[in-house]
Amino acid sequence: MMIQKTATSSLSLGRLKKVALLGLAISGLGLTAASQAQAQDTEVPGNIQWTIPFGVGGGTDVWARFFSPWLSEALPGEPTIMIDNVPGGGSINGANLFAVRAKSDGSNWLGTSASTQYPAMLDDPRVRYDYSDWTPILATPTGGVVYAQPDLGESADTALDALLEQPVKLAAQTPTGVELPVLIALDMLGADVQAVFGMRSRGEGRLAFERGEADIDFQTSSAYLSNVEPLVKAGKAVPLFSLGVLNDAGKIVRDPAFPELPTFNEVYKARHGEAPSGKAYEAFRKFFASGYALQKLIMVPKETPQALVDTYRQAARDFVHTEAFKKAAAAQLGPYTPVIGDVVQRHLDDAMSIDDATRDWLAEWLQSEHGAKI
């Protein structure tokens, strides 16, 4: 476990407390029972250990390092937030560890991402955590855009037509990776997508597109804005549709980052004459919600006192609407505002509760379309 201090309060005292806290966490002498009993103890702890189940410098790590000074300053007493990277198993290891060890006195947070959510939804045998044991504080959404080589068609419409007539290749990470909803969406439109797996990041997938190996590709918003928009301007890529964003009522609407691009739902409706529905759409919607609308989450154990949870949520509300935050966040999060509190809980409950029929459909679809067993 690597722990970094990202905000410094009283230094020596912080160190002392950190050592003590570490010892307690490691030795497994969780004083959970004791702290649960004292529910009236709702003071913000001086040290908050924020577990990030990914390596240093990865997307979720950078996300957490960006957030921690803002959170620390907005919380009463300005606690020290230490980021604790526990990588491995594509974030499953760290989340498993958190599920076993985390204390519910508000001093233990977890940062999760799509690759933490998806295995839980797919009943991966390695997963020993359950999202219903945790309470969300804040979620940051992202969007994404599907785009194609211009030789498929100069405009989105002609490219989509060509897409439905000939098989196309897309470079992806794993069958159950972040591209899953995109693969489902393209399949629903009627495209014959041959996914080439084994990319180690979305960036490698984009390289395959730029080399002309892949016919279509997909990037999340910030990577699209910095790396694909120049291609579009140079006539080397044609944007097809965005995934959209989830509004507070749980409906998929146009992405504020790409207001001129239709969403997948719009494209489907234009092509098929009706709104998408059925098991495939159910699967798309759930994986879109948990992987994009709630891409990254700050979670605490369910037994954390409600008053503390409210304090944390309020602190987040206090800064996310300030101009200073919006300016700083534009580069890190894209033009999206973090979602806070009960809305997250509602969307999360909806997304994670995937029924067995949908899961069975998904397993069969993955097997038949992409030769993958789950």
Place this chain on the structure above:
Amino acid sequence: MLDILLSSLGQILTLSHLLFMVLGVLVGLVVGIIPGLGGIAGMSLLLPFLYGMEPTAALGMLMGLVAVIPTGDTFASVLLGIPGSSASQATVIDGFSLAKRGQAARALSSAFLCSMIGGVIGAVILTGIILIARPLVLSFSSSELFMLTLLGLSMVAVLSGRDLFKGLAACGLGLLVGAIGMAPATGEFRMNFGLDYLYDGVPLVVVGLGIFAIPEIVDLLVKRGAIAGESARLGKGWRQGIQDVGKNRGLVARCAAIGSLIGTIPGLAGSVVDWLTYGHAVQSAKDTSEFGKGDIRGVIAPESANNACACGAMVPTLLFGVPGSGSAAVFLGGLLLLGLQPGVGMIETHLDLTYTIIWSLALANILGAALCLVLARPVANLTRVPFATLAPLITVLIMFAAFQATRSAGDLIALGAVGVLGVLFKQANWSRPAFLIGFVLAPGAEGYFYQAVQFQGMDALQRPGVLIIGALILAAMFIPMLRSLWIKRRQAASVGATSTARTERPTLGVIDVVLFAALLGTAIVAWVDVADLSLIGGIMPRLAIAILALSCLMEIARCLMHRPQWQQQAMGLHGLWLAGFFTLVGAILLLGFITAATLFTLVFLLAIARLKPWVAVIMALGVTAFLMGMAEFLTLTYPSGLVDPWLFG
């Protein structure tokens, strides 16, 4: 254009920039010298301070760190035989052999001078090509990448020399171990035998330490004495090392160029460049008999390349946001924290920052290598210390390094397991580099092969890049063979027909027999395990098993056909030390790392090294202080066991 170049030069020469860069260099040297930490730990040390910093100063600090990581790790690989990171694995082979001959200072000064020159050449090349690098990077598709991994694998043939089948078998085993974990094409899990630890595969650091460092420790303990077996005046070697670099100017330049070119290719970077340049050094040498036993060219080649490679790795990181190596990945995170999005913008709107990065790299390389050069002479004296005194410290250091790989008990156990293999290989003279090359290149070979087939199919064979690399591979395999045939023929012609009839007889010993049995057994177990994998998910492990089993069988057949020369291969004492190692692992897991390491050092120094009690106590306390200091400053954790939490919190 010129004004941007000059303005970024002005930027890096400001006082604040220089100060932060020196800070980065110092941090980089410290984490580079301590094995197992490498760039990632250094970056995580600096990352918390980045957010809100002024970009040029912050970039200078990061570049200072990135530049010197492949420089600092040379100390451990040359002096102690510990490959601290993937950038120093080829250096260990000849570097440590030179240290054992008492020429540590020579190896070090050569290595550092090469690092400096390589880094500067890399930065110069980078300045020239950064503007036009996009098409270069894009010209390497999956099929060219696959061919490059094959070129790396063909170095096995170059390195294993006479014992080709043993080398191939070692490589096959490496490929098999490298295939443990998730199949890139289908996401299936292979050969994890129900162990959580194996789901992600075995970490490279653990394999590198186990295969190189442990056998050397055990061997030196059995032989007693100091690392530098032959007494030599250490100080003299320092100047000789500098002269060696001068004599091998061409090699340095070629390897630096290869390094920076390979570095620009995303996805391969550090893993092949060492072995490619090492193989190149062997191939281009007239007399290859000293390679592996302490040839300075075996140090010069990879060291010239790896700093240049770190420069080249900036191209895909900056231009495409696709990091070429572990530390580049963390550097990418740093860029994002500074609010800089990698991509075309880095040459269109932030060109000044890009040049700041490149020139900081050059400056940091010079600074870091100069510091190391000064340190080389005194530090080389370590090799004169009786090895029994160093052994407990090195053992603790190795375990410390291995445990940082995934921070699970599995790391220590895997380290021991690979260590056993390493000892067997070393004693029976099987090629350990061949095993490591197979291991390192297995994921790339599999992933890129699958991608090339899917994306390009048969068209891949018509790509000019594929054909060029294919020709290089053929040259690598056959030119040495033809050359030796030609030499033999000439000798035969001059000496007479008598000597040609003599074929070299294979050697055989107890350990060889044990290895044959164990490897064939492994092949059978693995074959059963991968039986129910899909075709695509299982093709790589099956291929590895086939290479492993066939080469073993061929070697056995060779032994049956030509009566082998029986070789005495003693193993008893080695086995005892290995058992001691596992006992120590057990003690660490039971008592906790700090407690067990302190007690082990104390007991070892008193009972085996027979030091004066007060010296032993001071050294043991030094171990405690080091481990606690590391835990505090780098916020690391160790196996806690039962005692550590009470003593050390």
